Amino acid sequence: MADRARGGIAAARLSPQEAEAGFADLHPPLDRRAAAVAADRCYFCYDAPCIAACPTGIDIPLFIRQIAGGRPEEAAKTIFDQNILGGICARVCPTEDLCEGACVREEAEGKPVEIGLLQRHATDSLMAAPQHPYRRAPDSGKRIAVVGAGPAGLACAHRLALHGHAITLYETRHKPGGLNEFGIAAYKATGGFAQAEVDWITAIGGITLETGRRLGADLTLEALRDSFDAVFLGLGLEGVNALTAEGAELEGVADAVGFIAELRQAEDLTALPVGRDVVVIGGGMTAIDAAVQARLLGARSVTIAYRRGRARMGASRYEQDLATSRGVRILCNLRPVAVHGTDAATEIELARTVETGAGLVDTGEHLRLPADQVFKAIGQRLVLEGGPAQRGGRIAADAHGRTSIEGVWAGGDCVSAGDDLTVWAAAQGRDAAEDIHASLMRAEAQPTGARIAEAARGIAAAPRGAMTALDRRQT
Amino acid sequence: MADLTTTFAGIRSPNPFWLASAPPTDKEYNVRRAFEAGWGGVVWKTLGAEGPPVVNVNGPRYGAIYGPDRRLMGLNNIELITDRPLEVNLEEMTRVKADYPDRALIASIMVPCEEDAWRAILPRVAETGADGIELNFGCPHGMSERGMGSAVGQVPEYIEMVTRWCKRYYDRPVIVKLTPNITDIRGPAQAARNGGADAVSLINTINSITSVDLDSLSPEPSIDGKGSHGGYCGPAVKPIALSMVSDIARAEGTRGMPISGIGGITTWRDAAEFLVLGCGSVQVCTAAMTYGFRVVEEMKAGLSAWMDEKGYASVAEVTGRAVPNVTDWQYLNLNYVTKARIDEDLCIKCGRCYAACEDTSHQAIAMSADRRFEVIDAECVACNLCVDVCPVEDCITMTRLAPGEVDARTGKVVTADYANWTSHPNNPAVTATAAE
Ligand SMILES: Cc1cc2nc3c(=O)[nH]c(=O)nc-3n(C[C@H](O)[C@H](O)[C@H](O)COP(=O)(O)OP(=O)(O)OC[C@H]3O[C@@H](n4cnc5c(N)ncnc54)[C@H](O)[C@@H]3O)c2cc1C
Ligand SMILES: Cc1cc2nc3c(=O)[nH]c(=O)nc-3n(C[C@H](O)[C@H](O)[C@H](O)COP(=O)(O)O)c2cc1C
Ligand code: SF4
Numbered sequence: 001m002a003d004r005a006r007g008g009i010a011a012a013r014l015s016p017q018e019a020e021a022g023f024a025d026l027h028p029p030l031d032r033r034a035a036a037v038a039a040d041r042c043y044f045c046y047d048a049p050c051i052a053a054c055p056t057g058i059d060i061p062l063f064i065r066q067i068a069g070g071r072p073e074e075a076a077k078t079i080f081d082q083n084i085l086g087g088i089c090a091r092v093c094p095t096e097d098l099c100e101g102a103c104v105r106e107e108a109e110g111k112p113v114e115i116g117l118l119q120r121h122a123t124d125s126l127m128a129a130p131q132h133p134y135r136r137a138p139d140s141g142k143r144i145a146v147v148g149a150g151p152a153g154l155a156c157a158h159r160l161a162l163h164g165h166a167i168t169l170y171e172t173r174h175k176p177g178g179l180n181e182f183g184i185a186a187y188k189a190t191g192g193f194a195q196a197e198v199d200w201i202t203a204i205g206g207i208t209l210e211t212g213r214r215l216g217a218d219l220t221l222e223a224l225r226d227s228f229d230a231v232f233l234g235l236g237l238e239g240v241n242a243l244t245a246e247g248a249e250l251e252g253v254a255d256a257v258g259f260i261a262e263l264r265q266a267e268d269l270t271a272l273p274v275g276r277d278v279v280v281i282g283g284g285m286t287a288i289d290a291a292v293q294a295r296l297l298g299a300r301s302v303t304i305a306y307r308r309g310r311a312r313m314g315a316s317r318y319e320q321d322l323a324t325s326r327g328v329r330i331l332c333n334l335r336p337v338a339v340h341g342t343d344a345a346t347e348i349e350l351a352r353t354v355e356t357g358a359g360l361v362d363t364g365e366h367l368r369l370p371a372d373q374v375f376k377a378i379g380q381r382l383v384l385e386g387g388p389a390q391r392g393g394r395i396a397a398d399a400h401g402r403t404s405i406e407g408v409w410a411g412g413d414c415v416s417a418g419d420d421l422t423v424w425a426a427a428q429g430r431d432a433a434e435d436i437h438a439s440l441m442r443a444e445a446q447p448t449g450a451r452i453a454e455a456a457r458g459i460a461a462a463p464r465g466a467m468t469a470l471d472r473r474q475t
Numbered sequence: 476m477a478d479l480t481t482t483f484a485g486i487r488s489p490n491p492f493w494l495a496s497a498p499p500t501d502k503e504y505n506v507r508r509a510f511e512a513g514w515g516g517v518v519w520k521t522l523g524a525e526g527p528p529v530v531n532v533n534g535p536r537y538g539a540i541y542g543p544d545r546r547l548m549g550l551n552n553i554e555l556i557t558d559r560p561l562e563v564n565l566e567e568m569t570r571v572k573a574d575y576p577d578r579a580l581i582a583s584i585m586v587p588c589e590e591d592a593w594r595a596i597l598p599r600v601a602e603t604g605a606d607g608i609e610l611n612f613g614c615p616h617g618m619s620e621r622g623m624g625s626a627v628g629q630v631p632e633y634i635e636m637v638t639r640w641c642k643r644y645y646d647r648p649v650i651v652k653l654t655p656n657i658t659d660i661r662g663p664a665q666a667a668r669n670g671g672a673d674a675v676s677l678i679n680t681i682n683s684i685t686s687v688d689l690d691s692l693s694p695e696p697s698i699d700g701k702g703s704h705g706g707y708c709g710p711a712v713k714p715i716a717l718s719m720v721s722d723i724a725r726a727e728g729t730r731g732m733p734i735s736g737i738g739g740i741t742t743w744r745d746a747a748e749f750l751v752l753g754c755g756s757v758q759v760c761t762a763a764m765t766y767g768f769r770v771v772e773e774m775k776a777g778l779s780a781w782m783d784e785k786g787y788a789s790v791a792e793v794t795g796r797a798v799p800n801v802t803d804w805q806y807l808n809l810n811y812v813t814k815a816r817i818d819e820d821l822c823i824k825c826g827r828c829y830a831a832c833e834d835t836s837h838q839a840i841a842m843s844a845d846r847r848f849e850v851i852d853a854e855c856v857a858c859n860l861c862v863d864v865c866p867v868e869d870c871i872t873m874t875r876l877a878p879g880e881v882d883a884r885t886g887k888v889v890t891a892d893y894a895n896w897t898s899h900p901n902n903p904a905v906t907a908t909a910a911e
Binding site: 033037040043044045046047048049104105107108 | 543544545823824825826827829830842846866867
């Protein structure tokens with residue numbers, strides 16, 4: 001029997017029906033007609049700002065026009081040519097901060113073209129087609145090791161395969177997909193999408209996936225460099241930052257990412273235990289996702305406690321609103337000082353803070369909240385012994401993805417450049433692949449249209465912002 | 476409240492909104508409901524000669540062109556005239572007219588181009604009590620293959636001849652409905668007048684194929700894999716109809732002849748435009764077929780509100796108001812100089828004006844790196860394309876240069892004087908006259 005009121009950490013707070021409804025697709029897909037109406041709103045802007053706002057540089061107005069023309073499959077090709085992870089990106093990108101935030105109709109009327117949903121409409125239609133749309137070039141004879149089968153590794157492997165190289169994709173977990181499979185909120189990638197996408201991407205051929213293989217355990221960078229022509233590291237951020245509060249070792253205190261990973265792998269969501277009163281420490285996307293999903297599992301109260309002011313939260317306004325609409329309470333300027341309880345957590349003690357010129361300081365006021373479960377969502381960190389030089393705790397890579405070690409490239413969350421988003425990982429994986437290809441084949445670097453990398457790779461910018469009439473008159 | 480009562484070629488109706496001869500007016504049931512809904516008049520679906528009625532195709536008879544959100548912009552049909560027996564139509568018309576004496580009821584007729592055929596049908600139509608007749612010289616498909624409809628409307632001599640017969644055998648108003656499938660509408664209109672017509676109505680539908688199915692390669696609407704051209708109507712044809720109406724209103728030989736305007740009328744505004752260009756009544760088909768009879772409510776309320784606003788007391792006062800402003804290109808004022816102005820506060824930075832002007836016009840818009848758009852007066856010819864493609868209303872406007880200002884493009888000082896092509900130095904005719 002579903003029982004919401006039971007104290008402590010317990011399963012079955014919800015009926016299967018309630019769980020199913022809560023974890024359903026956050027944004028149901030557009031049908032053909034709704035897509036036509038949405039596509040019709042695009043102005044086909046000149047040098048469209050939405051393209052510039054997409055880290056992978058997808059030609060958004062073009063793909064929308066292709067949908068309007070009744071060819072969502074062609075639209076999908078436009079998307080995948082730039083970003084082979086266009087399917088997951090359509091679901092998880094914080095579009096309000098990216099393309100849709102830049103859409104001129106956002107400025108005009110606060111209602112941007114629904115680029116994310118249109119992208120999903122297009123990519124879903126092509127991914128449902130029987131054939132993978134790309135053909136691998138004839139075998140180049142080159143072999144490349146890609147470590148980490150998350151978005152960065154997958155984007156890199158696919159682009160390298162496209163050029164005819166042979167890739168071995170090493171993944172420490174028993175399943176590929178990285179955070180698409182273990183991190184993204186369940187309601188953003190429903191129906192086993194992450195695994196289906198991996199299968200679809202690797203269907204190009206030339207990619208051998210080896211799960212349960214770990215760099216730093218059974219694999220060493222030296223050995224990989226010896227036996228492959230190039231190595232790409234897409235390791236993500238496996239470690240979680242420690243909570244320096246008294247009682248942090250009590251039962252009931254856990255990592256948010258671990259909780260989410262468990263949730264994402266659960267066969268039966270009602271079997272998953274969750275606290276009655278949950279407090280999530282942090283202010284980013286992970287905190288939001290852990291809090292919302294804890295609520296969806298039936299937690300009676302869920303509170304996000306963030307140490308700084310609301311404006312500083314890493315999660316977008318849209319994400320914050322999503323959380324509050326699901327009944328999550330967001331409290332700001334509160335820093336955890338102690339978790340109380342005898343064996344297991346029962347309460348959390350928080351200190352009120354204020355931002356001053358000298359940084360964040362306590363006001364002296366303390367507050368206690370009931371908490372039988374506390375999730376830490378205070379940042380992830382790179383786990384890597386040795387290897388390439390680091391900057392700010394992550395691998396230092398240039399705009400090509402090149403690291404301090406010859407023949408070793410890196411991209412995604414594990415490098416210091418860019419934002420920790422799926423779409424950035426896709427862009428960096430792709431661009432590193434282009435650079436690996438160019439350097440192995442001594443070929444000309446090809447433009448990818450990305451907002452990152454292009455200039456550094458010595459490729460003239462895309463025709464955007466071409467000479468204006470004024471420039472011309474001045475020459 | 477402005478008075479919408481209309482007297483058109485002697486035919487009275489409580490408002491100028493009539494339903495055009497088409498499926499909405501094909502039978503008593505429809506027409507009664509249309510009158511209940513408030514239509515001022517109807518032109519009954521075209522009657523044919525006595526005997527076995529025509530047959531229609533048994534597959535689809537309409538094709539469509541859509542705007543955004545499946546808004547019907549153009550409709551095409553391959554329907555023929557009424558496929559119900561003449562007697563049935565006449566009986567129904569008699570009953571309806573008796574019950575709605577204040578509404579206009581016009582009989583549309585199409586019979587072979589023979590005097591006997593017309594002599595036979597006209598007395599029977601007269602018996603119904605109908606207020607007048609409309610001669611269908613416009614149907615461009617099917618009937619035209621049989622020497623009727625637009626096959627008559629395309630030959631002015633036939634129009635004149637048939638109109639004459641009608642005036643001889645029928646003593647109420649005769650309206651001639653014109654086909655637009657012709658190069659100069661003034662010829663057929665003049666022929667109607669010469670034949671003694673009391674009025675003309677236009678336009679009938681335009682020859683068209685709306686689309687081709689790219690799998691079956693059949694034109695739409697497809698009948699067993701084949702298609703035939705049909706008649707095009709709906710909002711898309713309005714500009715063509717307005718132009719033809721104004722031609723007739725202006726032509727010396729037809730000026731002042733009552734015109735019933737037809738073609739794409741969907742709102743009161745469309746109707747008002749037809750009226751000011753010379754129409755005394757308007758007829759509606761596609762809008763009613765798309766939205767039902769109730770659309771007349773918006774038309775009546777809107778027209779009357781606009782007339783009140785402008786201080787026009789009657790429909791007759793509105794008719795033809797804009798005709799003096801329709802002129803030939805050669806008389807347009809070449810000293811009227813405007814420049815595009817972009818309102819930076821309203822601009823949403825889509826860059827469509829830039830793309831349009833840069834790629835297809837006069838390279839007269841400058842775009843800065845931060846997406847500010849500015850008109851280069853020295854290049855702007857005031858073509859209006861930027862205004863037309865801008866998605867924001869009133870963001871780009873055309874501003875007139877005041878006399879005394881210098882047009883940066885030509886370097887000339889703008890004058891307040893009117894001057895047109897007929898006296899322009901580049902006009903070879905002017906040079907020829909000067910040389911003489
Ligand atoms: C809870 C959560 C929610 C998120 N939600 C969003 C969202 O909604 N939208 C969005 O755009 N982004 C979101 N992100 C961020 C996004 O998931 C990441 O930016 C993205 O997955 C980074 O891709 P990656 O390939 O660099 O790393 P990962 O996805 O982390 O993949 C790295 C892979 O490498 C493997 N690996 C690591 N170390 C080794 C090793 N030593 N040997 C072999 N394999 C190894 C890992 O097992 C993993 O499979 C979210 C992140 C989290 C944690
Ligand atoms: C502003 C404008 C000017 C045009 N000028 C000419 C012209 O000088 N000569 C010509 O043959 N057609 C001219 N056309 C017609 C076009 O060539 C074309 O036939 C017409 O626009 C229909 O095509 P479209 O609507 O598919 O673009 C012009 C069209 C436009 C819009
Ligand atoms: S900014 Fe918006 S309207 Fe402009 S091209 Fe992009 S999606 Fe279309």
